[in-house]
Amino acid sequence: MTTPMEQLDVAFPASLPEALALMADEATRGLPLAGGTDLMVQWESGARPVPVRAIDVKNLCELHVLREDNGRVVIGAGITHAALRRSELIQRAVPALAEAAATVGGGQIQAMGTIAGSIANASPAGDLAPTLLASEARVVVASVRGERELPLTAFILGYRKIDLAPDELIVRFLVPARRDGEREAFRKLGPRAAQAISKIMGSYRGAVRDGVITSFAVALGSVAPTAIRLPDVERAVTGQPLTEATIARAEQVAAASVKPISDIRSTAEYRQWVSGRLVRGFLEHLAGA
Amino acid sequence: MTTMKKIQRTWKINGESRTVAFPPARRLLDVLREDLDLKGTKEGCGEGECGACTVMINGELAVSCLLAAGQVRDGAEILTVEGLEKTPGGRLIQRSYLEKGAAQCGFCIPGMLVSSYAFLRRHPVVNEETIKDAHAGNICRCTGYVKIIEAVQAAAERWPADEGKPA
Numbered sequence A: 001m002t003t004p005m006e007q008l009d010v011a012f013p014a015s016l017p018e019a020l021a022l023m024a025d026e027a028t029r030g031l032p033l034a035g036g037t038d039l040m041v042q043w044e045s046g047a048r049p050v051p052v053r054a055i056d057v058k059n060l061c062e063l064h065v066l067r068e069d070n071g072r073v074v075i076g077a078g079i080t081h082a083a084l085r086r087s088e089l090i091q092r093a094v095p096a097l098a099e100a101a102a103t104v105g106g107g108q109i110q111a112m113g114t115i116a117g118s119i120a121n122a123s124p125a126g127d128l129a130p131t132l133l134a135s136e137a138r139v140v141v142a143s144v145r146g147e148r149e150l151p152l153t154a155f156i157l158g159y160r161k162i163d164l165a166p167d168e169l170i171v172r173f174l175v176p177a178r179r180d181g182e183r184e185a186f187r188k189l190g191p192r193a194a195q196a197i198s199k200i201m202g203s204y205r206g207a208v209r210d211g212v213i214t215s216f217a218v219a220l221g222s223v224a225p226t227a228i229r230l231p232d233v234e235r236a237v238t239g240q241p242l243t244e245a246t247i248a249r250a251e252q253v254a255a256a257s258v259k260p261i262s263d264i265r266s267t268a269e270y271r272q273w274v275s276g277r278l279v280r281g282f283l284e285h286l287a288g289a
Numbered sequence B: 001m002t003t004m005k006k007i008q009r010t011w012k013i014n015g016e017s018r019t020v021a022f023p024p025a026r027r028l029l030d031v032l033r034e035d036l037d038l039k040g041t042k043e044g045c046g047e048g049e050c051g052a053c054t055v056m057i058n059g060e061l062a063v064s065c066l067l068a069a070g071q072v073r074d075g076a077e078i079l080t081v082e083g084l085e086k087t088p089g090g091r092l093i094q095r096s097y098l099e100k101g102a103a104q105c106g107f108c109i110p111g112m113l114v115s116s117y118a119f120l121r122r123h124p125v126v127n128e129e130t131i132k133d134a135h136a137g138n139i140c141r142c143t144g145y146v147k148i149i150e151a152v153q154a155a156a157e158r159w160p161a162d163e164g165k166p167a
Helices: A016-024 A039-045 A081-086 A088-093 A095-102 A107-112 A115-121 A129-134 A231-237 A244-257 A268-286 B028-035 B081-086 B088-100 B109-120 B128-134 B145-157
Strands: A009-011 A031-033 A053-056 A066-069 A072-076 A138-143 A146-151 A156-158 A169-176 A182-189 A200-209 A212-221 B007-013 B016-022 B054-057 B060-063 B077-079
Touching: A016 A053, A016 A138, A016 A169, A066 A088, A072 A088, A081 A095, A081 A107, A081 A115, A088 A095, A095 A129, A095 A182, A095 A200, A107 B060, A107 B109, A115 A129, A115 A169, A129 A182, A129 A200, A129 A212, A182 A268, A200 A268, A212 A231, A212 A268, A231 A244, A244 A268, B016 B028, B054 B109, B060 B109, B081 B088, B081 B109, B088 B109, B088 B145, B109 B128, B109 B145, B128 B145
Parallel strands: A009 A053, A031 A053, B007 B077
Antiparallel strands: A066 A072, A072 A169, A138 A146, A138 A169, A182 A200, A200 A212, B007 B016, B054 B060, B054 B077
16 A cells, blocks of 8 residues: 655654754755654645655654753653653653653553654644743754754744744753752643543642742643743732632633633633633642642 | 655564565555565554554554654564564463453454553553553554453563563
8 A cells, every 4th residue: 555655755864963964955854753643644644745855853862862951851852752751850850741741642652752743743732832831941953053042932933833944953952850849730631531632731830938839830732822821820829828819819810811712622611711720720739739 | 656765674573684675654554564464463543543553663662654664773673463472471461361351353452462562561560540551542442441451450460570671
């Protein structure tokens, strides 16, 4: 049987410099292909045209780093959801990311799909983005012109749109490790626990001292064209006592500050209500519940 | 349509060295089934949802319908359902599925077996929840999950201490 992808040329660079050299030239450039869990489905189904060429970045060892460096976790672009989920470093330093990775697809998809693929796909339902936003992650992209580092908030431009030039590759993410006293969590609502695309999900990182919320960052997915932080909620609770009154207010502010749409996976009204409930759940988690 | 130039790969499939040539983005599933005549691996949905085409590559699970075969580099170790009988753990899982009557129509079973094997060889904590999680990417439309869970549980109790490595 011949599938559409059999018309696709694939280049197999042996190193990152070799890959960047291919990307630099219009005649050899291709769409970066790693786990294939989004692209292969889109190509095979015809949802997205098969490009002339793909560049296999799955096997570039430079993209498989995973280490702690000065209070930041360096996560290579090619790190899979399975690796994130299993990593003791991630479980300790960015536990919400391990939780998020564990909810993506099943074990097979987790072992194939990569962190850079999840972010590059820029779907509002991508499960890793909220945690990376709430932890103020930065992204490093590279080309033969050099490296560029920017906050993830600036990198995700819109629905399925990222700030990546045609000659650039995502090479790694820099994620601030959780500091002493900081708590975080990820929560996802879908029709079933596994193999389901999120109706809505979110992540927070925060700290409380002497009963007062000293920091609170929260991001939700599937409520806007991209995953978003909720600055109104963050402002409303930071510096406030962690009490039921604060939580109730945050729940209201959250529901009022998101403008979700109705689509095949859920309705706007439900998403708005659940946004509030998620924020409530996060503050209760922060309180130690 | 032009014919894409073929590339060649040599893999260790189920312990055996095999060399095969194919267009670089041909699905691994098609290379296994049609070029290498390993028909145990099934195509269910063809979009990574059902897990019938599950194989292991270098110790990690993969759905072979979403993998451009060229991405599997020379020297890679591939395990398909046909390779299970070559290991004590694989034979144990097969026997356990038989004893518990875990197969109904059987179409999902090759993928289920490979997922069970990948799960148990990590010497994980085995309970209903972890078994469900490890097989979440394998869908059975006969709804025969209960016996599959029992089969994995039974295999776990007798799992060879020296097969695989800790999670």
